[in-house]
Each structure stands twice: as structure tokens, then as C-alpha cells.
Amino acid sequence: MIQRYPTKKIFVGNVAVGGDAPISVQSMTFSDTKDVKATVDQIKRLHFVGCDIVRVAVPDMASAKALAQIKKEISMPLVADIHFNHKYALIAAKSVDCIRINPGNIGSKARIKEVVDACKDAQIPIRIGVNAGSLEKQFESKYGASSEAMVQSALYHIKFLEDLDFKQIKVSLKASDVARTVEAYRRLRPLVEYPFHLGVTEAGTIFHATIKSAIGLGTLLLEGIGDTMRVSITGELEEEVRVAKAILKDSGIVKEGVNIISCPTCGRLEADLVSAVKEVEKRLAHIKTPLNVSVMGCVVNAIGEAKHADVAIAYGKGKGLVMVKGEVVARLDEKNLVDRFVQEVQKVANE
Numbered sequence: 316m317i318q319r320y321p322t323k324k325i326f327v328g329n330v331a332v333g334g335d336a337p338i339s340v341q342s343m344t345f346s347d348t349k350d351v352k353a354t355v356d357q358i359k360r361l362h363f364v365g366c367d368i369v370r371v372a373v374p375d376m377a378s379a380k381a382l383a384q385i386k387k388e389i390s391m392p393l394v395a396d397i398h399f400n401h402k403y404a405l406i407a408a409k410s411v412d413c414i415r416i417n418p419g420n421i422g423s424k425a426r427i428k429e430v431v432d433a434c435k436d437a438q439i440p441i442r443i444g445v446n447a448g449s450l451e452k453q454f455e456s457k458y459g460a461s462s463e464a465m466v467q468s469a470l471y472h473i474k475f476l477e478d479l480d481f482k483q484i485k486v487s488l489k490a491s492d493v494a495r496t497v498e499a500y501r502r503l504r505p506l507v508e509y510p511f512h513l514g515v516t517e518a519g520t521i522f523h524a525t526i527k528s529a530i531g532l533g534t535l536l537l538e539g540i541g542d543t544m545r546v547s548i549t550g551e552l553e554e555e556v557r558v559a560k561a562i563l564k565d566s567g568i569v570k571e572g573v574n575i576i577s578c579p580t581c582g583r584l585e586a587d588l589v590s591a592v593k594e595v596e597k598r599l600a601h602i603k604t605p606l607n608v609s610v611m612g613c614v615v616n617a618i619g620e621a622k623h624a625d626v627a628i629a630y631g632k633g634k635g636l637v638m639v640k641g642e643v644v645a646r647l648d649e650k651n652l653v654d655r656f657v658q659e660v661q662k663v664a665n666e
Contacts, residue, residue: 317567319539322510325440325483328392328412330367332485333510333542338568339367340559341512341545342552343396348378348385355388357552362391364553365560368543370394370415379406386410394442401426408433413485415442418472420449427472431481440483441476442512445469445499447490462499465490469503484509485543489516493531500535510542517547524548525558532559536566570605573660576620577610586630586649588612598657604664610656626660628652639663 324334332339342361346353348371358369373379373395379402386393395407396415401422404414414434421427434441445468447460454471458464465488476484486509488499496515504511515531518524528546535541546559563569577592578584592610599608609620609627620627622641629636635652637645637659645655 317537317539319541320504321508322542323482323508325485325510327368327394327440327543330392332512336542338536338541338563339543340365340556340563341368341370341394341543342366342555342559343370343372343545343547345550345552348372349375349381351381351384351388354381354385358385358389358391358393360552361556362389364556366391366556368392368394368413370396370545372396373403373407374398376403376406379403382407382410397421397430401430404430405433408437408439411439413440413442415444417444417446417449418451418468424475427475428479431476431479434483435481438483440485441481442485442487443469443472443476444487444512445472445489446516447495447499448517462488462490462495462502465495465499466502466506470506473507473509482509485512486510487512487514489514491515491517493527496531497534500540501538504540511540513541513544514547518549520549521551521554521558524551528558529562533562533566536562536568571603572605573599573602574605574607575599575610576607576624578612578620580612584612584630585632586612586635588630591628591630591653594653595656598653599660602660602664606660606664608656608660625663626656628656 322333324336325332330339344354344357346357348354361369369391392412394413394415395411397404398417399420408414445465447465450464450468454464454468469486469488490496493515513532513535515527518527532544544559546555548555575596595610606625609624611620612630627638633649635649636643637655639659647655
């Protein structure tokens with residue numbers, strides 16, 4: 316069993332982050348935030364696929380002022396993403412559940428103190444978002460754009476907030492490459508008690524972002540590091556949440572839903588396994604009970620896998636077996652196997 320690093324628990328709206336709270340999944344809208352309808356529509360889309368926390372960009376004063384109306388129309392915790400102009404944070408703090416600032420571009424200590432005071436008044440946390448692409452000169456000149464520079468930047472700003480008697484903090488350390496991201500989180504984790512927001516930033520399209528995030532976030536999660544996370548994908552809204560949930564599930568963090576075991580395609584296949592697996596995946600997507608199911612295309616691996624699966628199909632030449640807990644419950648023609656298999660999975664899930 317994975318042992319998570321003990322961290323301080325904070326709340327982003329009604330979602331607990333850190334401590335013994337489940338690892339939450341976040342995403343971010345790509346609409347123009349001052350377009351309230353478009354932004355709310357995107358937030359609702361994310362809500363329906365299981366997103367826990369949503370972040371919106373606040374690039375101008377009109378966007379900051381729009382947050383109050385957006386908050387009225389959603390039920391999900393709302394995070395304001397602030398760069399460069401701290402005044403937007405002062406407006407946002409009146410409406411949102413968390414402020415994310417990048418210390419490397421927010422400005423002077425006096426400006427950060429104003430943001431802290433606003434968050435104190437609103438009783439909301441701050442995410443210190445360190446990004447390898449926008450480090451302060453004092454750290455980049457000494458350490459380069461390295462993981463150590465990211466860690467030193469985070470420590471500096473954590474201490475600054477602590478000196479202002481503010482401890483409702485979460486931290487992210489993001490780079491566009493996996494190795495530097497993982498190293499930064501590893502270095503900082505033993506040094507502070509605050510929860511971590513995980514992510515590989517600027518990860519690219521769905522193919523590249525899925526791979527980078529699975530490697531980077533999966534590695535950290537398996538080491539017990541991470542309290543909330545976002546998979547950053549260019550142009551894919553719901554997919555960010557789906558990939559994040561898959562990483563949590565396949566790393567063993569979350570025990571939920573069907574784990575489909577299917578053999579790789581090879582010359583021994585005795586059925587249209589590709590179509591069968593796609594159909595099974597679609598028809599079992601609603602099941603939340605943690606189950607292992609096996610869909611195998613020949614006898615070489617099928618029986619062995621079936622012994623360890625809750626429900627299994629073992630295809631043969633035009634026929635096949637449906638097995639439950641290693642016991643054969645049906646011998647059927649190929650065309651009837653998936654229907655019976657789905658019935659048995661639903662039955663096991665209900666039980």
C-alpha cells in the first residue's frame with residue numbers, strides 16, 4: 316500500500332486538499348473569462364466528467380470582475396489564476412475559493428502582502444505556483460533553470476507568507492519536462508508540510524501530455540507525493556480529467572471502476588478482439604465497483620488470466636467461454652459472448 320507523505324490539510328471551497336483527503340483532480344477553462352456564459356458552460360462540462368476543482372485565467376480587470384457572477388452559477392470550487400497584476404487578485408479574492416499566484420512574475424513583496432491580506436480577509440488559501448519558465452532572476456542566475464532553482468523559489472515565498480502569519484498554502488513546481496518536474500517535487504517534499512499540486516506544465520497535445528503526465532505524476536504518486544493534480548493538455552477539456560482519473564486508478568491510488576485486462580494483438584488471435592474490447596470498455600464505463608475483467612483472444616493466456624479476474628472472456632474459434640472467479644459459467648458462440656459477459660460483470664458489481 317502506498318504511504319502518502321503527511322501534509323497539512325487545507326480547503327479549497329468544500330474540497331479538502333492534503334492530510335487524509337483523497338487526491339483531487341483539477342482542470343482549467345480556456346474560455347475568455349469575462350465571457351461568463353462560455354466560462355460557466357465549460358465549468359459545467361468539467362463538473363459532469365468528475366472534475367473536483369476548476370481554475371480560470373484572470374488576465375485583465377474585466378475578467379476579475381466577472382468572477383463574482385461565475386461563482387454564483389457554479390457549484391465547483393473556483394481558483395483564480397493571477398499573473399503580473401496583483402490588483403486582479405485583490406478583486407478575485409472576494410469571489411473565489413483560492414488564489415494562484417506565480418511569485419516569479421507577481422511583483423514586489425509589498426504587492427504579495429496585499430494579496431495575502433486579501434486572502435486572509437476572505438479566508439481562502441494561496442497556491443504558490445513556481446514555474447521553471449518564469450523564475451525570479453535571483454534564483455535563475457545562481458542555479459540556472461534547474462529543479463534547485465524551483466525549490467529555492469518555493470522556499471523563499473513559503474517563508475515570506477509564513478512571516479506574514481499565513482499558512483493556508485499549497486505549492487506547485489512545474490516544468491515542461493518530466494525529469495526536472497519530478498526532481499523538484501522530490502527535493503521540496505521533505506522540507507515543508509504543505510500540500511502539493513502536481514502537474515507537468517505545457518505538456519502538449521493529448522498524446523504527448525498523457526505520456527508525460529503518466530510518467531511524471533504517476534512516479535510521484537507511487538512515491539506518496541501529491542495531494543491534488545492537473546493533467547495539462549493543449550485544447551482538450553474533458554480529457555484532462557479523464558487522463559488524471561486514469562493515472563490515479565492505474566497507479567492504485569483510487570480503487571474505482573473496471574480494470575480491463577486484454578492481450579496484445581498477435582497472430583494467435585481467434586476473434587475480433589479489438590472490436591470486442593472497445594465494446595466492453597464502452598458498456599462497462601458506468602460501473603464504479605473496482606473489478607478486474609479479462610478479455611482474451613486465444614487460449615494461450617486466456618485461462619490463466621481468467622483465474623485472477625472477476626469476470627473473463629476466453630475466445631476460441633467462433634466460440635468462447637465466460638468465466639466468473641475462474642469458473643466457467645457459459646460456453647457460447649462468439650456473437651453472444653460480450654452480451655453475457657456484460658451481464659455477469661453487472662451481476663458481480665451489484666453483489
